[in-house]
Amino acid sequence: MRRRATAATATAAAFSAVLAVVALAVPAAAQDDSVTKFWNIDVNHNRDYTVGVEAARKRVFTIGATVSDPNGVRSVSFELRHGEEPAKADGLMVGRADCSKIDATTSYCEALLTADPNVNLHDNSVAGLWYLTPVAVDGDGNVTRADGLYHAYFARIKRDAYVSQTVATPQPVKKGKSLTVKAQMTVASWEKHKNVPLIGHQVLLQYRKGTSGPFVTLKKLKTDRNGWATTTVKATADGAYRYNFAGTSLTTASIGWADYVDVK
Incomplete structure (x- = not known):
């Protein structure tokens, strides 16, 4: 099995540029046709990609995406982290998606993630922007992590x-x-x-x-x-x-x- 990455990690300047636009998902126009593609990213069925969380009660919410690969889609998961650099993240949520086939190469995949003040929302400083990384395994077992420059996806985890x-x-x-x-x-x-x-x-x-x-x-x-x-x-x-x-x-x-x- 080989591991594929869709793009290099974005710089801080690139992330700032992304935040200046209204749409939170940057189109994958520069991505090569041979790798997995993600689009129609949906967080909590909210136009602003926002999830509100109470003081002491966990909040379960959805993240979904349409995913395609020439070799088909075997599995998909979604990772949310607080912190631009993965190695320095101070908050993490992960959910494995259920996928429904649209055709031989394309599936719609949706996962349940949990925001919990007792687990991953350990203090108020993690409120705000969280970086979203979709991860897909194709039919041949190749792994694609969409966390690079051409895949800047986000969610907003807010205090109610x-x-x-x-x-x-x-x-x-x-x-x-x-x-x-x-x-x-x-x-x-x-x-x-x-x-x-x-x-x-x-x-x-x-x-x-x-x-x-x-x-x-x-x-x-x-x-x-x-x-x-x-x-x-x-x-x-x-x-x-x-x-x-x-x-x-x-x-x-x-x-x-x-x-x-x-x-x-």
Whole structure:
């Protein structure tokens, strides 16, 4: 059996260039026709290739790809690592795929991987970008690792964030009077195995007049040292208030439950 590699390991500059594009998978146009090809990489059936993980509960998710080789596809597995250099990776997930044949040379392969705060998410520093390496064995036993310059695949493993129920006081309120509107932001801590305040992050205070229609943004503000977003607004009409957090490269997005206010 011989081992084949599709390309040399990418430099840091090359990886940075890849991250600048919207699509996370670089087309394999430069790959020779004689080796295994991977395309339609799918992580967690999410357009952003994102997986959110709670503070103390493992998360099982899928990674899939269409794989082809002139000699057929015998088996496929997927490796996720945190760290650009494999030898220095500080997090690893591996899943062996189940493959369904499309034709004699092509299969669709999907694996289950597990992100676990008790095992491979040992601290919060591993949140963010993880490098994905598909590995295939063809019908002749040749191994292809798609981890080079022309196969820069990624997944985003993020800490789950939460916005609490929004509370607007006082209620009922007279038209033109001030309302205090607040909610708390928390985020999963894989180190402490519990949710902790999300400090100093921007959230949007949004309002919807009446009981239907879109929410519009009234204010942008940052959470305090305890994760609270608190502000005042003038009561103008019956409607609902909520806080919206867009997420970051390390945390998931979240929208809190709205509080409906009667204006007298």
